[in-house]
Amino acid sequence: MAITEFSKKYHERMFPGYVSEFLETDPEFIERFDNFAFDEVVNSDDLDDRTRMIAILATLVGAQCVNEYKAMMKAALNFGVTPVEIKEVVYQAVAYLGIGRVFDFLHATNDVLTEKDIRLPLEGQATTTTENRLEIGIQAQVDVFGPQMADFYKSGPEESRHINHWLAGNCFGDYYTRTGLDYKMREVITFCFLSAQGGCEPQLTSHAAANMRIGNDKQFLIKIISQCLPYIGYPRSLNALRCVNEAAARMGENR
Known part of the structure; x- marks a missing residue:
């Protein structure tokens, strides 16, 4: 087999002492996949391992890949991602995927942490209360998207205005305000x-612009797309790239 030395060493860093059964059952496939994902892709840019692993975990939650998530969560811990950071990924996912799609990931995360003898619950990260979550959530929206968001929570038709209210108080007030991850990583x-x-291209374009506004520039987002491509494939990666390019064009960014 022609698995590269770099791929072998990177795999060993992720999963110390683990030998995949695919080496026996699917040797040609695993040779190509490991060389691509753990050598060619990893060496395509200078993204640090912590950021790469957090992005991969979020991508796997978004794509509903619970078994691969459990495997890569162990790798993330080996690469220095903290239990708190992993939990924050899963908690924030509820606002973008819904509890129906995140429920299994909460259990999977707890199972891996328990297996690693990490005591639960982890230290709390909440900074808001029921009384101030809306006010502080609005400020978080302004911090991320800009001053035009100050009154967004009360905008729109009367019959649906409550959803914008929830977006400020729940999505931003309950999750973005938590410690454990900063705005840029969130x-x-x-x-x-x-x-x-997939299917969220308008929101993806908006959040690509928000990323660029707070310092995650176009080149950085392309690195994120590149590192996550082996886990979700080309169609959704190319859609994400299109959204980044559209957001950059709107912002007049050509770096």
Whole structure:
């Protein structure tokens, strides 16, 4: 077999001592996949391992890949991603995927942490209360998207205005305001949730612009897309790239 030395070493860093059964059952496939995902893709840019792993976990949640998520969660822990950071990925996913699609990932995360003898619950990360979540959530929207969001929560037709209210108080007030991940990383994982699930191109374009506004530039987002491509394939990756290009064009960014 012609699995590269770099791929072998990277795989060993992710899964120390683990030998995949695919080496026996599907040797030609695993040779091509490992060389691509764990050598060619990893070496295509300078993204750090922590950011790569957080993006991959968010992508796997978005794509509903619970078994691969459990495997890569163990790799993420081996690469220094903290239990708190992993939990924050899963919690924030609820706002973008719904509890119906995140429920199994909550259980999977707890199973892996318990297996690793990490005591639950983890230290709390909430910074808002029921009374101030709307006010602070509005400020989070402004911080991420800009001052035009200050009154967004009360905009739109009367019959649906409550959804914009919930977006400020629940999505941003309950999740974006938590510690454990900063705004820049929260926008990265939101970008990954949206790109992986597909069918959310308007929101993906909006969040691509938000990423660029707070410092995750076009080149950085392309790195995120590239590193997650082996886990969701080309169609959704190319859709995400189109959304990034559209957002950059709207912002007049040509870096």
